Every structure is written in C-alpha cells, then in structure tokens.
Amino acid sequence: MSGQGRQNRDDRRGPQRRADGQGGPRRESTGGTSHRAPSRGARPRDVQPARRVAYDVIRAVSTSDAYANLLLPGAIREAGLSSADAALATELAYGTLRRLGTYDAIIAQAAGRDIADIDPPVLDALRLGTHQILATRVATHAAVNESVNLVALHAGRGASGFANAVLRSVAARTQDEWLDAVTAAARSDDERLGLRFAHPVWIIRALRRALAAEGREEELEALLAADNAAPEVTLVALPGLAEPQGPRRPYAATAFGSAGGDPGAVVAANKGRVRVQDEGSQLVALALVGAQPVTAGERWLDLCAGPGGKTALLAAEALRSGATLDANEVVPARAGLVRKAVASVPLHVDVAEEDGRVLAVDRPGVYDRILLDAPCTGLGALRRRPEARWRKTAADVPELAALQEGLLAAALGALKPGGILAYVTCSPHLAETAAVVQSVLRDRDDVQELDAREAVRAVSEQPIDLPEPSSGSGHAQLWPHRHGTDAMFLSLLRKQP
Structure with a gap:
C-alpha cells in the first residue's frame, strides 16, 4: 500500500480489549496484575535469543505501533541469529501477531480474568507462550519456562508465578479444544469465524462479500486459513536485467536457491536486479505493460510508488521497450525507498514527492500508461503484515475510498487519449475496488474498462x-488461497482516442 494520504487510525488497544466477550469472572490477583520490574539484586533469567527477539518485536508492535515486517529483519541481524534461530524468531513473532485475538480469548479463559487486567508486558509473553504451546512443535515445558523467564525479566518474579499458572492452564487443552471453548458463546457465525481464524468480524464480512461477488462465498474459510499461513517468499528477476529461475510466472522464482534460503543474499548477489516481490504485484504491473503493444517513446507514471517494487519492474520494462518512467510518492521516506529500488535499473526515473492528486492535475494528458497502486486497508496482505488486521477498523474504509476516488479521477485526467491506467489495490474490499471504479466512471463516457x-x-x-x-x-481479483498471491485487485481503464 502506498504512503499517499493519511495513515489509518490505529486501534492501539486492539485485541487487548475482550475480543470475544468472554473471559472468566474477574478475581483478585494471585500473581499480581500490577507488576514492578525486577529488583537490582534479582538473578537474571536466561531466555533463548530467538524468543527474546520475537518478544521484543511483539512488544514494539504493542507499545510503539511498529510494523513487524520492517522491525524483525533488523532485530535478527542485530542479535546475530543463525538461520535456524532467525526462522524460529520469525515464526514466533508473526504467528503470535497473526492470531492475537484468538490467543487473547484463550488467555482470558485460562487466567479467569479480562486481558485488560493483565499488565501489557506479561500479556505479550503469555501470547508468545500460548502460540508456542498450541501452534508449534516447541516442547510445552520449553514454551512455558522461556515465557515465564521473559515475564520475570520484564515484569518481576511476582508476575512469573501468575504467568506459569496461566500457561499451564493453556497447555492442559489442545488447540481444537480451546477453539471450541472460546467459540461456544459466539453470538453469530461471523463472530465464531473471527475467533477461530483470528480475524476481526468486520474483515470477515468484507471478505465474504468480496467472494460472494464471484459466486464463491464457500471459499471463505480457505481464505481465512490462507491469511494465517506464512507466505512463500518469491523473487522477481527484472526483465532484461536478470534471468528468472524456476517455473513461476513470469519473472518469479522461489527465494530458496544457491544462497541457502536467504533472500537477502540472493538480492545482494544480483545487485538488486533480483528482488523479493509477491507474484500478484508482478502480475498487475506486467498486465499494464501487456494490455496493448508498447510504442517507443511512451511516457509512463507510477503515481503512488512507495516503496518501489512495482516501480522497479516498470522501469525495467520501460528500458527494454524504449519508454520513459516518472514516479511519485508523497511520503519522503518512502520516496527514498523508491529511488533505492530503481537504482539497479539503468534508466533515469524522476521521483516526485507530491500529493498524487495535485501532480496528476498539473500534468493533463501527459501519460500513455499510469499505474495507480492506491493506498488502501491492505486486507489483501494480512499474511505478510501480521498486526495489520488488529489496527484497521471499518471506520477507515470511507475515508480511504474517498482518497482512492480522488486519485483515480485525477489520474484519468493525466492520461493521454488512447492511454491505459491500471487501478490497483492490495485489498479485495468491494468499497475500495469495484465501487471506486464504478463511482469514478459513472459520469464519464470517455473511459472504457478493459x-x-x-x-x-x-x-x-x-x-x-x-x-x-x-x-x-472486467476487473481481476487475485487471492492467497486460490493463487498463492496477495489479494491484489486490478482494473484496466483505457481513455478513448
């Protein structure tokens, strides 16, 4: 999702509120729900490095609105984790964050109290421990002991007894037994699915409507399960600059080749001409190029370009087609990422830092092809951004839709007669996809949907x-459960000659 426009409002308490309306009866603390840090003379507890990294990332997400996918790689490097420990830290951090709402409901029952009454550092350790116990192959005693040690380090020894009791209660049931327990009092099928698959109810409803628009509502549970699965890492080989490896479409390869499974090493070895990119992102960008033959001298625009993955792919295509490419990203830090992304392509790409609506209005009828990868809720990439589902709310959608409509209307004005625009979102929410296109085209007779x-x-x-x-x-909707990609939406619009 581009940085264009206002950041979505974060629900900072998110799943720390009672996600299921359950939780046991409130009772007085037996381990302390208000804990002090360890005393200066307390003996430090050892915590395995991968778990320490995972916990630190989870805490940063909880306290600083950090993004796990941005924070975790640096934390792994700083800790000097081996490949095996890096994989463990990633699974623990991402897995815990993805299923936060479900784990909170389980912890509330196991603790016999509302999670709002548990100190946040203790709660995050309980979440991490619960994930290990119920959803990994980590031995139960190791999951309990390491989580209790984290509590002792960050909240004091008095809290560690409470944590030990809660986690042993969690370990007394299987995951399926806990899911049955926390969904027993669900007030609707959507609430039951939300607890079982760790999605807020408003997202459940939005995804159901999007699938129903294709006559495939029965695929909802498969989609929710796919959102909770770790996605395969894929690479893009920039066309004309690197050779794709493996039978993927069309410039993609898995990240696990000669570099021993480290995608960063593959990118470095190829000097940025091979990079990590979801196949869905590749397909929607390439569809813009392939929608009609390219004529040398065409001028292209990536209007909301940050962080630059699609921009680099378009730049490579422009280079070999004799076209030029401009880019725009309103957030300066993300504009810097765009410049870095295109540095490996021997084509000058001018990167502006303007409101996309203003830039497009100032350049009427200039461009032959425009990519509008509009800012959105990001519901199509929940498997990659584990905390995103707990930060977004239904209230974010109308404001984003208004921004999307403004960007699309302005971008069509910047399109030459006969030019093509790709309207893209990493969200299948109908209010951000088909409804936006329909709204903008309602009063135009000079634009055709291809x-x-x-x-x-x-x-x-x-x-x-x-x-x-x-x-x-005529739009296309990709899905993680069906295509193995992020849920990318694409509408191709052609201005009449």
Missing part, C-alpha cells in the same frame, strides 16, 4: 483461475 482478467492471463506463463464477477465488470 478485460483485466485476460491481460493477467496473457502475462502469466501458467493457467490462472479468474472467474468473471457477477457484476459483469
């Missing part, structure tokens, strides 16, 4: 299942 499904099929080297929406629209 068949985006056919354009995606044309650039994919493998068959790809893209059913026609019930609305008869």
Whole structure:
C-alpha cells in the first residue's frame, strides 16, 4: 500500500480489549496484575535469543505501533541469529501477531480474568507462550519456562508465578479444544469465524462479500486459513536485467536457491536486479505493460510508488521497450525507498514527492500508461503484515475510498487519449475496488474498462483461475488461497482516442 494520504487510525488497544466477550469472572490477583520490574539484586533469567527477539518485536508492535515486517529483519541481524534461530524468531513473532485475538480469548479463559487486567508486558509473553504451546512443535515445558523467564525479566518474579499458572492452564487443552471453548458463546457465525481464524468480524464480512461477488462465498474459510499461513517468499528477476529461475510466472522464482534460503543474499548477489516481490504485484504491473503493444517513446507514471517494487519492474520494462518512467510518492521516506529500488535499473526515473492528486492535475494528458497502486486497508496482505488486521477498523474504509476516488479521477485526467491506467489495490474490499471504479466512471463516457482478467492471463506463463464477477465488470481479483498471491485487485481503464 502506498504512503499517499493519511495513515489509518490505529486501534492501539486492539485485541487487548475482550475480543470475544468472554473471559472468566474477574478475581483478585494471585500473581499480581500490577507488576514492578525486577529488583537490582534479582538473578537474571536466561531466555533463548530467538524468543527474546520475537518478544521484543511483539512488544514494539504493542507499545510503539511498529510494523513487524520492517522491525524483525533488523532485530535478527542485530542479535546475530543463525538461520535456524532467525526462522524460529520469525515464526514466533508473526504467528503470535497473526492470531492475537484468538490467543487473547484463550488467555482470558485460562487466567479467569479480562486481558485488560493483565499488565501489557506479561500479556505479550503469555501470547508468545500460548502460540508456542498450541501452534508449534516447541516442547510445552520449553514454551512455558522461556515465557515465564521473559515475564520475570520484564515484569518481576511476582508476575512469573501468575504467568506459569496461566500457561499451564493453556497447555492442559489442545488447540481444537480451546477453539471450541472460546467459540461456544459466539453470538453469530461471523463472530465464531473471527475467533477461530483470528480475524476481526468486520474483515470477515468484507471478505465474504468480496467472494460472494464471484459466486464463491464457500471459499471463505480457505481464505481465512490462507491469511494465517506464512507466505512463500518469491523473487522477481527484472526483465532484461536478470534471468528468472524456476517455473513461476513470469519473472518469479522461489527465494530458496544457491544462497541457502536467504533472500537477502540472493538480492545482494544480483545487485538488486533480483528482488523479493509477491507474484500478484508482478502480475498487475506486467498486465499494464501487456494490455496493448508498447510504442517507443511512451511516457509512463507510477503515481503512488512507495516503496518501489512495482516501480522497479516498470522501469525495467520501460528500458527494454524504449519508454520513459516518472514516479511519485508523497511520503519522503518512502520516496527514498523508491529511488533505492530503481537504482539497479539503468534508466533515469524522476521521483516526485507530491500529493498524487495535485501532480496528476498539473500534468493533463501527459501519460500513455499510469499505474495507480492506491493506498488502501491492505486486507489483501494480512499474511505478510501480521498486526495489520488488529489496527484497521471499518471506520477507515470511507475515508480511504474517498482518497482512492480522488486519485483515480485525477489520474484519468493525466492520461493521454488512447492511454491505459491500471487501478490497483492490495485489498479485495468491494468499497475500495469495484465501487471506486464504478463511482469514478459513472459520469464519464470517455473511459472504457478493459478485460483485466485476460491481460493477467496473457502475462502469466501458467493457467490462472479468474472467474468473471457477477457484476459483469472486467476487473481481476487475485487471492492467497486460490493463487498463492496477495489479494491484489486490478482494473484496466483505457481513455478513448
């Protein structure tokens, strides 16, 4: 999602509120719900490095609104973790954050109190321990002991007894038994699914509606499960600058080759001409290029370019097609990432730092192709951004939709007659996808929606299942459970010559 526009409001307490309306009866503390740090003379407790890194990342997400996918790689490097420990830290941090709401409901029952009455440092350690006990192969005694040691280090020895009791209560049931227990009092099917699959109810409803628009509502549970699975890391080989490896579509390869499974090493070895990028992101960018033949001298624009992955792919395509490329990103730090992303492509890309609506209005009829990867809720990338589902709210959607409509209307003005615009979101929410396109096109008779499904099929080297929406629209919607990609939405719009 681009940085264009206001950051979504974070629900800072998020799942720390009672996610299921359950939790045992409140009782007086037996381990202390108000804890002090260890005394100066307290004997330090040892915690395995991978768990320490995972806990620190979870705490940063809770206290500083940090993003795990940005924080974790640096924390792993700073701790000097081995490949095995890095993988463990990633699974523990991401797995815990993805299923936070479910774990909070389980902890509330196991503790016999509302999670709001548990000190945040203790609660985060309990979440981490619960994930290890119920969803990993970590031995129960190791999960309990290490989590109790974390509590002792960060909240004092008095709290460690409480944590020990809660985690032993968690370990007394299997994951399925706990899921049955916390969903028993669910007031609706959506609430039951939300607890079982760790998604807020408003997201459950949005995903159901998006699937129903394709006549595939029965796939909802498969989609929710896919959101909770660690995604495969894929690479893009920039066309004309690097050779793709493996039978992926069309410039993608898995990240695990000669570098021993380290995607960073692969990127470094190829000087940035091979980089990590989801296949869905590749397909929507390439569909813009392949929608009609490129004529040398065309001018292209990536309007909301941060952090620059699609920009680099477009730059490589522009280089070999004789086109030029401009980019824009309103957030300066993200604009810097765009410049870094395109540095490996021997093509000058001018990167502006303006409100995309203003830039587009100032450049009427200039561009032959425009990529508008609009800011959105990011519901299509929940598997990659584990904390995102707990930060977004339904109240964020109308303001984002208004921004998306403004950007799309302005971008169409910057398009030449005969030019093509790709409207893209990393969200399947209908209010951010088809509804935006329909709203903007309602009063225009000079813009035609092309068949985006056919354009995606044309650039994919493998068959790809893209059913026609019930609305008869020509857009394409990718899905993690069906295509193994992020849930990218694509609408291709052509201005009449």
